[in-house]
Amino acid sequence: MDIRDATTSDIESIRAVAEAAWRADYPDTLSADTIESGVAHWYGDPVVEMELSNPGTELLVALRDGEIVGFVHGHRAGETGTILRLHVDPAHREAGVETALFDAIEEAFTADGADTLRATVLEANDHVTELYRSRGFEQVDTERTTIDSNQYAEAVYERPA
Template sequence: MDELRVRAATAEDLDTVLAFWKVAAEGTSISDDRAGVERLVARDPEALILAEREGDLVGTVIAGFDGWRCHLYRLAVHPDHRRQGVGSALLGAAEERFTALGGRRADAMVLQRNATAHHAWSAAGYGPEERWRRWVKPLGA
């Protein structure tokens, strides 16, 4: 199997990332558009982490750190590359980033209905924290 390359996304990657999420990510987000991802990369150039094989995008994770908490979003692996260590490599890179920034605990946004993701997160040492529930409010128009 060809070597996996893990790196931070650049502005040139954004259209590819958005197309990738339509294939590999479960569900959608209000920020799944060019403007939203551009803001992410402009504000924190190391937050969007990509995994590539032979130059093809095979996985993503967003490793956001606000100075207080470490948040993981959009862990997505192309269906043809699952169970090959891509998710583990991405989470390893995210956790290294958090540790270097002084983070103490990572949390992940995981859809309740995505049982496949539950197994992957559990295998990586993450577990649900049932006492918390996410509350959301869309901002703007």
């Protein structure tokens, strides 16, 4: 498996991974229409292109046999690195892709001087929540995020870097 910085040529694959992950992780929380609309908005070309050009943004992709099977997106502000999204195609979750992506973004943030790590995830995502908890994160807050004009609870986790 390889992990590298994402490029604009990866956007379609990032969107496909996000859609597959959302369908697997939120079948009882998000409708098919909400998933389609949310993925199109959050991972649309203009949004991802903007993120790729933002200072402090990390957008890494994981590849297996040349195919993008996961990604992690985060931002560093001051001494805090925040993991905003971590998604892996469900067909590749048992292969250590999530752990590798987590390790890569943690390394990028700490190499850049972050002393605190935060992570956000929809509360309904037990899968990623368990990953964060297994890495020593504790929930410190709950925020609201909008997907397709609906509000959803998003857990905020934190731990020292």
